[in-house]
Amino acid sequence: MAKRRKIAAPSADDLTRIEDEFRRETLNTPNPALAPISQVSAEAAQAQPVLDAExxxxxxxxEADATALEDAKGQGRLIENIPLDDILADAMVRDRTVIDPNDMSELKASIAAHGLRLPIEVFRRDDPEQPFGLLSGxxxxxxxxxxxxxxxAEKYKTIKSLVRDPEALGGGFAAMVEENEVRASLSHYERGRIAVVAAQQGAFPSTEKAVSxxxxxxxxxxxxxxxxxxxxFEELGDLLEFPESLKERDGLRLSAALRNGAEADLRDALAKVQPASAEAEWACMASVIDAFEITGAVEKKGGRPKKQAPQIGWAGQDTLHLxxxxxxxxxxxxxxxVIRLKxxxxxxxxxxxxxxxxxxLFEKG
Incomplete structure (x- = not known):
């Protein structure tokens, strides 16, 4: 008969020693049920300190702030201080052709007193020397x-700027025009000029489409x-010295004369003088415009004569055909x-x- 073995219960020290040995073996021995990457992830997770909720x-x-900042920068909503030398002011043909010295003096005084409150808008260029082109401002x-x-002063070496994508704003020309229309109204001539330039540079298929x-x-x-x-601008822009000073009514009369075929005579009249003022320039064109405002009926042989349609625009100084x-x-x-309507x-x-x-109109005035 086999001799029975007497079993003794382990002491507290024995249990502690056994648990320590078990921990060492399980931590150091890879789990065959886990893939290597899972084992690494598990060990990394155990190594990370436990963070509190705060x-x-x-x-x-x-992390959310960093994402929002990156989005704002990408969308052109982040104001940056860009060195003046990094910006090419004439990267685009400007719509404004005349800058009033008095307006500039007031603007400089305002910036000197209160700082630049409204940033300019620029776009990125493939030029390491001047990596930005002026869009508006x-x-x-x-x-x-x-x-x-x-x-x-050091504070004037840079300028507050928004880096824009001009195409996302409807095109560079549109963004520039919109900015000037809102903040400093353009003359009709400046509006017409930039429409022609935009079409000539291929931004639009025609001047008509550019205006629209x-x-x-x-x-x-x-x-x-x-x-x-x-x-x-298309027909006389290279000869006119004071086109921005054209009054609306005079400009419409001039364009009507051009549509009636007055270009050659007007160019000849302008080429003979060097006007010192807008008034003198208009005076040298006035007789030509008067001659082309009212055109006689074209004689045609045979058939019943047709009634001549009234010329649209000003006929003389007192009659306007709509x-x-x-x-x-x-x-x-x-x-x-007295005003007569018929x-x-x-x-x-x-x-x-x-x-x-x-x-x-009269109460407003």
């Missing part, structure tokens, strides 16, 4: 440059005026000024609306 919340906020850029030239796209929010009447002034068929004519009598569509209701609009 620390984890701060880390999450920092031409006057602000020049004001800062002049202040730096005058003072040499660049000034899409403008009224139909305003776009029509811009097209008239774009014709002036495209709607209405003619406006003004004059004076013993009691003051033509297709003129009725009592239309005259009442015209009276209301006149009341608005």
């Amino acid at each position: 620390t984890r919340a701060k880390q999450a906020q920092q 031409y006057r602000r850029l020049w004001a800062i440059r002049e202040l730096f030239g005058l003072t040499g 796209s660049l000034f899409s929010v403008a009224s139909k009447a305003k776009r029509s005026k811009i097209r008239s002034f774009s014709l002036i 495209s709607s068929g209405v003619t406006l004519q003004y004059g004076t009598d013993a009691q003051g000024y 033509g297709r569509g003129v009725d009592g209701a239309l005259v009442e609306r015209a009276m209301e609009h006149l009341r608005y």
